[in-house]
Amino acid sequence: KSTIIKAPVAVGLEEKHLKPLHMNDLLHEAKEALSAARDEAKKIVAAAQEERFTRKKHDTSFPLNSIKYCLANQNISIEDIDYITFYEKPLLKFERLLYQHLQGFPKTIKIFIRSMPFWLTHKLRIAKVVKKELGYKKDIIFIEHHMTHAASFLISPFEEAAIVTIDGVGEWTTTTYGVGKGNEIRLIKEIKFPSSLGLLYSTITAYLGFKVNNSEYKVMGLSPYGDMNRKTNIYYEKLRKVLDLKNDGSFRMNMDYFIYQFYDRMPSKKLRKLLGGPTRKFNSEITQRHKDIAAALQMLYEDVFIKILNHAYKETKCKNLVLSGGSALNSVANGKILSNTPFKKIWIQPDPGDGGSSIGGAVFLYNSILGNKRIFELKDASLGPEFSTKEVKNFLNKNKIKYQSFKNNEELVKKVAKLIREGNVMGWFQGRMEWGPRALGNRSILSDACNPKMRDILNLKVKHREKFRPFAPVICEDDVLEYFICDKPVPKPTDFMLMVYPIKKQWWKKIPSVTHVDGSGR
Template sequence: MTSILGISAFYHDSAAALVIDGQIVAAAQEERFSRIKHDASFPKQAVDACLQQAGLTIEQLDYVGFYEKPLLKFDRLLETYLSFAPSGIRSYLTAMPQWIGQKLRLRREIRRSLDDRFRRRLIFCEHHESHAASAFFPSPFEEAAIMTMDGVGEWATSSLGVGRGRSIELMQELRFPHSLGLLYSAFTYYTGFRVNSGEYKLMGLAPYGQPRYAQLIRDKLIRIRDDGSFTLDLSYFNYCQGLTMTSRRFHQLFGRGPRPMESRIETLDMDLAASIQEVTEEVVLKTAAHLHHKTGMSRLCLAGGVALNCVANGKLLRDGPFDELWIQPAAGDAGGALGVALLIWHELMQEPRRVTFPDAQAGSLLGPGFSPSDAASRLQTLGAVFETFDSEQQLAATVAEKLADGNVVGRFQGRMEFGPRALGNRSILGDPRSPKMQSVMNLKIKMRESFRPFAPIVLREYAQEFFDVPGDAESPYMLLVFPVADSHRCVAPDEENGANAGAPAPEALLERVNRQRSDIPAVTHVDYSARVQTVDSVRNPPLEMLLRKFHQRTGCPVLINTSFNVRGEPIVATPEDAYRCFMATDIDVLVVEKLVLLKAKQPHANRINTEQHLASFALD
């Protein structure tokens, strides 16, 4: 037996992944355990969780891999600072102490963080190699083209290659400072969201605006070539030499400074979101067309932070040259931990790869789980009142009934998801037919911006009935956006001549959100789109059973699915986390494994004051 631990750490979204004899056994992000969103520290608790899942100790590990090469990254930082000197002195002084004290001594830091108990070989791979490995090796394809795009690794910001059998070859790359991920993050920053966590908010805001500035972006900020490669005009940006993303020239171009966080969203913000989304999609589609022409392959694997842009992914599937896509569910830096572990097994050890259907990601349900007895013991300690179900069928029928009656349900069941998306096991669920459900869940439960859409989960065989899903495509990891099918739409009064005919005034944003656009309004975005998750009995049988019971009761095979957390807090990881979130919000019912808790039956003394709960962490 060969056990390989992969680690991503010290930059963003630290994670650990364990591969044994080529099989993905466990993977988890550190933030879920530390309760620090996007925790970048060494993933010690995630490592412990992975080892516990496999029943291994640190001493039993054969290899430990790190997802990038720190010396190459340091080379890029030094060269960048020298190129912009002396203007980059503040950024240099901010970054260097951590590099000198920790990041240049990563071998020592990793061994020390593993309690000096790991004595065998440490392996470092390049950042985009780890992304490529995480995309291809778990995919169901014997061979495929590979495209990775993100902010920046060591030098590469995007890479193109191919995977065949157990081998990956990266053939082409775009290098820093020209980066699609950093361009998108610059607009994230400028429109008032947090870089490295608010990009999906910018994507969700885009349908409210018009791409009025797309051509200006092409004329001034980015020169896009026919093959999808591009150059940025760096005079508009500040990320090379400063502590912000955009420069004074950028602000002058669009007529104001960055929007302060938590301030009112303006029409400019909506239009810029729509504009940079259009430009991003152009780059993705042109790059994919070039890769297809270069490789002649019909299948494509994606990873890197840009691969989390599910709107661009949906357009790539519908309008791009590839017949099939497979996207790594943990496409960002966390997935690099999985990538390096698989790279060691297949490339370094030259072990063969067995293609698995539907894929080797196991539904991305790779984190820790809890037995019903353990969950009951933990909840009893908190004074919780619950009913226990022995039958999975009876449990699913009861929860489906609660959902059909309009209750919001927190579901904590099975192993925790790996990646940024809750896929049903650490989710808040609701009835998508309710016109009020989106605003109720956003404002009273999630405590987040009102414009944010919710995602639908749908039984696999009904996906094409409710959504315009091309061919027989599936979307098990909530990484593709599809239009709601015409047969389920209803036209909003002022949109009879086409959706988004004009950008709304900022004060009309909430009114626009609450208009009913379909018979599943709570999961239909302003442009009639939805970020779809298809559910099947192979990847997640209990969730599939719940959906089927809901369908039998209501005739609707769709539910709302949003992550089980409130704004600013990581997704819940333990029964205690779930109970605290349940008691601090307007969630009506909590399911923890085979236990069902009703809010009305909980002791009044146990109710957690929402403001007090929210004060325990920083809102983003």
């Protein structure tokens, strides 16, 4: 992924790995973001994922469509861009991969042979690839991966904050914490590969038969169906053996149980033996054992996560927290931060994973490298394309689709509410598309939370996905404390569907389709 910036116009392009690069055979998607300045209000004005244009989920192709959208949004061309920033330093990452291959030789020979041609022709030549694809002739700036995550601070509401980033792996780093103040970001401590909380979660995700770097959230959603008691869940004690956790939140993985540093598969023979059976086959039955393993993983993740945060507070003494990295999508753990740490306020951008690195790279260059003053706070995720009434009507007429027009939004809302109450499932397509992986009310499926059958209807007939998957409640902020046991004031990341809280018990039977098995809602 990469980012483009021009003062006063900045475009952020994130072009993730286009094919498998190393031990995990992970495919990533392509995303792009645009930041622009108009008058005195320098702000991010457009951002979109390539998949939203091609209709291919996690599209790995070069993000030309999203780039074209962002440039067109500001009526500019690629010639107007002064800088492009890339979300990692390829040479530093290549150093790690060579170290892995040499350390693991001859076990790593197959993946070495498969991955090296792509590195030599593409990844190490990414500057030339980007320039060729875009017809771009100016500078490309490479920024360390976790710094692009940490740069979420620069679009937060805080003048000063502790920063914590957690993901699978960047170049070498898997976890960092530090401090952001004004335009400056100072990372104090890091944990390096192969010890990785994100890769631990991905390894168990693979063991449970789900796709790595794509379905970790499914394991999070499955975990409440298991035994969430640390004293009685036998797999919790087993998983504790794979990780040595220190009081300061640092940890070391017992690599006897892992092979992701050498192979393109994740669950090792020793890990399978520890967990008492083979890897679950995709689409096979999910047993109680699988649910208990998911629960054990989530509990272990939260143990490490909370210790990291508490130590970050101890070192920084900042009451504000900015959380970023792919692991910041673990909304169950996020909902426990303010009640289990001294932090008073938290901010997570709408796409804290690698997609958000496109925005992070853009603002890090603009604010921290070029020294421009921070005056922008990202308050909502409505950064994607929108369509005029005329464009919508032309599409409907062209495809001979019957439709009804309304004089105003009030009439439309009343009609939709009536249809929902009658048991219909509505596709809501209004305003600008959301930035990030969550449907936040602009491109959303709406249905009746009070209908006890609706969750199964949506999972099986509309979404075509696993029956255990939960749905998110939509609620006015003023009413949150009536329904939820929630932090006060309600944290901003709830707007981005990034925090899970318990629903008050008296509402469980009244809103069953948005009440998860453990009585929670996201």
